[in-house]
Amino acid sequence: MRCEECSDKLDRYVDRELNDTEALQVQLHLEGCPDCMDHYEFEAHLKRLVKHSCDCDTAPKAFREKLRQILS
Amino acid sequence: MAEPAAQTAFAEEALTHLDTLYRGALRLTHDPDQAQDLVQEAYLRALRYQHSYQAGTNMRAWLFAIMRNLFWDRFKGSRKEDVSLDDLGEFVLFEKLRDEGARPEADVLDKIAASEVVSAVDKLPPLHREVVLLVDVEGFSYKDAADTLGVPIGTVMSRLHRARQQLQKSLYDYAVESGIVRPGGMKQVPQT
Incomplete structure (x- = not known):
């Protein structure tokens, strides 16, 4: 696999959307290519950053209780 | 309308996805009050249409779809034109x-x-x-x-x-x- 092809598939690799064969091809390329491995780790890091930055918002307790009463 | 016990079970399961819906509504509306209104309406609609939910399928996705469709209806008039990136x-x-x-x-x-x-x-x-x-x-x-x-x-x-x-x-x-x-x-x- 060339670096360009790896780069094209990196989003889907990070999102675990490649089939097993494609994922293995990307994994093997990453293990032998430090530049692409750096890129992969950066994209994975960024995805975690977006998740952790946005998922700290939770529904207020009072709202949860209000909904529970409305729905019961 | 479902039996009371079935309705309670449905509501309890639906409420396990509340944080996902609230976060989504908050990021879409940028306003905690509007987010709560949107989520409450989504839950009421979900309860009303619970017969259309197939048990064992992805309830979180089903609820989110109801919420985001309400968002587009209420705040965007169903117009989904978007800024091109x-x-x-x-x-x-x-x-x-x-x-x-x-x-x-x-x-x-x-x-x-x-x-x-x-x-x-x-x-x-x-x-x-x-x-x-x-x-x-x-x-x-x-x-x-x-x-x-x-x-x-x-x-x-x-x-x-x-x-x-x-x-x-x-x-x-x-x-x-x-x-x-x-x-x-x-x-x-x-x-x-």
Whole structure:
């Protein structure tokens, strides 16, 4: 696999959307290519950053209780 | 209407997904009160149409779809025109930082505050924002995101790609403005 092809598939690799064969091809390329491995780790890091930055918002307790009463 | 016990069980299961719906509503409306109104209406609608939910399928995706459809009905009049992000061209933050000598590149990410990331997500057009919320924040598969949004998987992928580029550009601009990155000459990430 060339670096360009790896780069094209990196989003889907990070999102675990490649089939097993494609994922293995990307994994093997990453293990032998430090530049692409750096890129992969950066994209994975960024995805975690977006998740952790946005998922700290939770529904207020009072709202949860209000909904529970409305729905019961 | 379902039997009381069945309705209670349905409501209890539905409420386990409340945080996902609330977060999504908050990021779509940018307003806690509007988010609560939207989520409450979504739950009432879900209860009314619970017969259309197939037990064993993805309730979280089903509820999110109800909520986001209400959002578009109430706030956007069902008009889903969106700001095009095509003008940005290809923007890859990793390559941009590498070109400017920021090594290791991930150190830059460690210096960006969570509030700035949320702000960058909030600046995305809604059709792109909701894909990032589903896939990156809530961990939906492309297929579940496509089913939730009522679009083909290819549309999810293209919106996600453009949204991430825009997000990376926003974070890069913030990093430059705040001095984390110095364009055209930085040899290393400044230590705090």
